[in-house]
Amino acid sequence: MNSLHEFLTMGGYGAYVWSAYGAAAVALLLNAVVPLRRLSRLRAALRRKQTP
Amino acid sequence: MNTSNWTWFHRLGSPPTLYRLADRLAPWFGWAAALGLAAGMYGGLWLAPTDYQQGDAFRIIYIHVPSAYLSMLCYALTAGASAVGLVWRMKLAHAVAVAAAPLGASFTFLALVTGSLWGKPMWGTYWVWDARLTSELILLFLYLGFLALNRAYEDPRSGERAAAVLALVGVVNLPIIHYSVVWWNTLHQGPTVFVGGGSDISPRMLAPLLVMLAAFTCYFVACLAKRVQAEILERERNAAWVKEMLEYS
Numbered sequence: 001m002n003s004l005h006e007f008l009t010m011g012g013y014g015a016y017v018w019s020a021y022g023a024a025a026v027a028l029l030l031n032a033v034v035p036l037r038r039l040s041r042l043r044a045a046l047r048r049k050q051t052p
Numbered sequence: 053m054n055t056s057n058w059t060w061f062h063r064l065g066s067p068p069t070l071y072r073l074a075d076r077l078a079p080w081f082g083w084a085a086a087l088g089l090a091a092g093m094y095g096g097l098w099l100a101p102t103d104y105q106q107g108d109a110f111r112i113i114y115i116h117v118p119s120a121y122l123s124m125l126c127y128a129l130t131a132g133a134s135a136v137g138l139v140w141r142m143k144l145a146h147a148v149a150v151a152a153a154p155l156g157a158s159f160t161f162l163a164l165v166t167g168s169l170w171g172k173p174m175w176g177t178y179w180v181w182d183a184r185l186t187s188e189l190i191l192l193f194l195y196l197g198f199l200a201l202n203r204a205y206e207d208p209r210s211g212e213r214a215a216a217v218l219a220l221v222g223v224v225n226l227p228i229i230h231y232s233v234v235w236w237n238t239l240h241q242g243p244t245v246f247v248g249g250g251s252d253i254s255p256r257m258l259a260p261l262l263v264m265l266a267a268f269t270c271y272f273v274a275c276l277a278k279r280v281q282a283e284i285l286e287r288e289r290n291a292a293w294v295k296e297m298l299e300y301s
Binding site: 001007011013016023031036038046050 | 089093162165166289294
């Protein structure tokens with residue numbers, strides 16, 4: 001890669017390359033966020049049950 | 053047999069030990085994955101030279117191959133844990149299998165999506181019903197079937213065991229995926245990275261791929277650890293150690 005333009009257009013394959021990386025970003029983000037949220041919700045629920 | 057060699061196995065079978073191990077490992081693997089992904093994408097999207105045949109479309113390889121590799125590694129883990137759960141009736145093994153399956157399904161989905169986005173400009177089509185693509189699609193259905201069976205019974209134990217049997221039967225699909233490009237004629241390119249007598253691709257293209265493979269694997273371990281923790285907490289919600297842990301943290 002020699003220029004930003006070349007990087008963004010990916011030599012004419014920009015739509016395919018960036019869609020693929022976009023799909024990967026969404027999948028990786030969801031895989032990380034979903035279990036973290038589930039775990040913190042679970043902890044909170046169990047704590048609430050315990051207090052009384 | 054010397055029983056003391058198996059103590060680590062029994063210790064891993066104890067929910068609090070596995071929970072704490074997962075809790076301790078996850079951040080390390082998570083940060084390693086973040087660093088690896090950043091370095092691998094810089095190498096793959098910027099530093100690596102343009103392919104003389106495929107132009108810049110080949111750069112999809114840096115997410116396609118790690119996704120496909122993890123889709124299979126994760127299935128092997130799901131099936132292996134299922135086998136341990138069936139044979140030794142180890143509840144935690146089922147928890148690991150159930151935690152791994154959604155991750156595997158998402159990597160399979162990602163491998164299929166990135167593959168078809170790569171196929172369109174190279175082969176002229178998003179999809180072809182050849183052995184490699186079809187067997188990878190079957191892998192996705194195996195994961196979905198495994199997850200559905202898990203919830204199909206009123207008694208969760210029965211669901212776990214039924215799903216575990218499906219996971220084991222599905223192992224036959226793994227060698228089919230792996231050798232499909234050798235056994236059958238296909239549009240999909242044959243093995244290029246790890247072939248007998250060294251790799252076919254230039255080091256400047258190969259290095260980022262190896263980094264991405266390592267980063268995806270670290271990412272997988274981190275996500276799996278968090279999922280295993282959630283599974284354990286859900287199953288052990290009434291255990292004394294859970295109450296104690298929540299009190300003192």
